[in-house]
Amino acid sequence: MTFCRTLANLLLSGTIACASTAHAAGITVHDARNRDVTVADFARTVSIGGAITEILYALGLESRLVGVDTTSLYPAAALHDKPNVGYMRQISAEGVLGLNPSLILAIQGSGPRETMDLLETAKVPLVLVPETFSEEGLVEKIKLVGHAMGVDARAECLATAVGADLKQLRTLRAKVTKPVRVMFVMSLLNGRAMVAGHKTAADEIIQLAGATNAVEDYDGYKNIGDEAIVAAKPDVVLSIERGKDSLQADAVYTHPGFALTPVAANKSFITMDGLYLLGFGPRTAAAARDLSVKLYPALADGSAFTSALSAANCRQ
Numbered sequence: 343m344t345f346c347r348t349l350a351n352l353l354l355s356g357t358i359a360c361a362s363t364a365h366a367a368g369i370t371v372h373d374a375r376n377r378d379v380t381v382a383d384f385a386r387t388v389s390i391g392g393a394i395t396e397i398l399y400a401l402g403l404e405s406r407l408v409g410v411d412t413t414s415l416y417p418a419a420a421l422h423d424k425p426n427v428g429y430m431r432q433i434s435a436e437g438v439l440g441l442n443p444s445l446i447l448a449i450q451g452s453g454p455r456e457t458m459d460l461l462e463t464a465k466v467p468l469v470l471v472p473e474t475f476s477e478e479g480l481v482e483k484i485k486l487v488g489h490a491m492g493v494d495a496r497a498e499c500l501a502t503a504v505g506a507d508l509k510q511l512r513t514l515r516a517k518v519t520k521p522v523r524v525m526f527v528m529s530l531l532n533g534r535a536m537v538a539g540h541k542t543a544a545d546e547i548i549q550l551a552g553a554t555n556a557v558e559d560y561d562g563y564k565n566i567g568d569e570a571i572v573a574a575k576p577d578v579v580l581s582i583e584r585g586k587d588s589l590q591a592d593a594v595y596t597h598p599g600f601a602l603t604p605v606a607a608n609k610s611f612i613t614m615d616g617l618y619l620l621g622f623g624p625r626t627a628a629a630a631r632d633l634s635v636k637l638y639p640a641l642a643d644g645s646a647f648t649s650a651l652s653a654a655n656c657r658q
Contacts (some may be wrong), residue, residue: 368380368381368382369381369382369489369490369492371469371486371489371490373469373470373471373472373486374450374470374471374472374473375470379467379468379469379490380467381445381467381469381490381492382444382467383444383445384406384444384445384490384491384492385406385444386406386408386441386442386443386444386445387403387406387407387408387443387444387445387446387447387491388407388408388409388410388427388438388441388443388445388446388447389407389409389410389411389414389447390410390411390427390430390433390438390446390447390448390449390452391411391413391414391430391447391448391449391452391471392411392413392414392415392416392430392617392621392623393449393483393617393621393622393623394414394447394448394449394471394487394623395407395410395411395414395416395420396414396416396417396617396621396623396624396625397483397484397487397488397500397623397624398447398487398491399416399417399419399420400500400624400656400657401487401488401491401493401496401497401500401656401657402496402656402657402658403491403493404419404420404423406491407420407424408424408425408441408442408443409424409425409426409427409438409441409443410424410425410426410427411426411427411428411429411430411433411452412426412428412429412430413429413430413617413621415615415616415617416617416618416621416623416625425441427441430448430449430451430452430453431451431452431453431454432453432454433448433452433453433454433457433458434457435457435460435461435464438457438461439461439464439466443466444466444467445466445467445469445490445491446461446466446467446468446469447469447471447487447490448461448468448469448470448471449470449471449473450470450471450472450473451473452470458470469486469490471483471486471487472486473622475541475542475543475545475546475622476546477508477550479622480504480508480622480623480626481501481504481505481508483622483623484497484500484501484504484624485497485498485501488500488501496656496657496658499655499656500624500656503624503656504624504626504627506647507627507628507631507647508627510627510631510647511550511627511630511631511634511647514552514631514634514641515550515551515552515634517552517638517641518552518553518634518638518641521552521553521554522553522554522577522578522637522638523553523554523555523556523574523575523576523577523578524548524551524553524554524555524556524576524577524578524579524580524637525537525555525556525557525571525574525576525578525579525580525605526538526542526544526545526548526555526557526579526580526581527579527580527581527589527594528544528563528581528582529589530589530593530594530597533567533568533597533598534565534566534567535565535566535571535597535599535600536563536564536565537557537563537564537565537566538555538557538562538563539555539557539558539559539560539561539562539563539564540555540557540558540560540561540562541561541562542561542562542563543619543620543621543622544580544619544620545557546622547619547620547626547629547630547633548580548633550626550627550630550633550634551630551631551633551634551637552634552637552638553578553633553634553637556574556575556576556577557574558574567599568597568598568599568602569599570599571597571599571600571602571603572599572602572603574603575603575604576600576603576604576605577603577604577605577608577610578605578610578611578612578637579594579600579605579610579611579612580612580613580614580633581611581612581613582613582614582615582616582619582620583613583614583615583616584616588613589613591609591611594606594611595609595611612633612636612637614629614632614633619633627647628647631647
């Protein structure tokens with residue numbers, strides 16, 4: 343009952359401030375719901391989604407942030423300095439609105455749905471940022487976030503820098519003559535691997551790195567058995583670092599399915615930071631470059647990017 347009363351007060355009261363820092367007429371943002379959202383004030387912004395937070399810091403807007411979610415792992419100062427509203431798929435409406443935000447930026451897929459519905463009824467603009475796993479989607483994400491925050495010039499600067507990195511990545515990728523087959527494994531539980539198919543961040547990062555996704559038959563994530571693993575013939579297993587829950591190389595090499603593939607024969611197992619690898623934020627081109635060099639060591643020479651991604655002029 344206390345929760346309901348508190349939430350109702352937050353939703354209905356005028357204590358959800360509209361500080362006068364934005365354009366008087368407001369900024370119109372067309373978001374992932376195919377809706378136009380008017381943003382009148384961005385002085386107290388809550389960011390839900392690690393890539394959004396990373397973009398905001400890259401744009402020099404950290405002083406406007408009053409809360410972030412648990413996927414906001416980069417830069418480390420985000421979770422250290424800002425209140426934590428929880429995991430992006432398990433957000434509490436009360437936790438978000440209790441920070442008295444003037445704007446909520448949430449990555450597409452945030453939830454649960456009940457929470458998002460409650461946030462939409464609040465007197466706070468909610469911008470749902472599209473999550474499209476592609477080069478174009480990454481650049482547009484940066485521009486949309488910058489537009490919602492009233493810093494189009496900074497966003498254009500950052501988008502240009504990221505675009506330059508992506509261009510250099512295409513040049514590096516063109517040097518690959520024989521793409522390896524990579525299987526992204528999210529987890530390996532009870533002998534079954536949860537792997538990434540098409541239309542996933544993992545699928546796109548594998549392609550950006552100049553490799554081929556060994557999983558070809560479906561979209562999204564799926565648990566597969568030994569026969570499917572053997573049939574996919576992966577050359578490399580890719581996974582993310584998750585602390586004590588990280589997938590270990592030995593668990594892959596001794597697995598009955600992977601033991602019959604080139605993965606075990608060549609001891610080919612790669613792990614990388616999850617947000618860096620799959621976040622599709624400003625560092626994505628660099629992450630794809632790092633993955634490419636791990637897959638094709640001969641590409642290491644001359645693979646460094648030269649863009650001004652972290653240049654101060656994108657923060658001013």
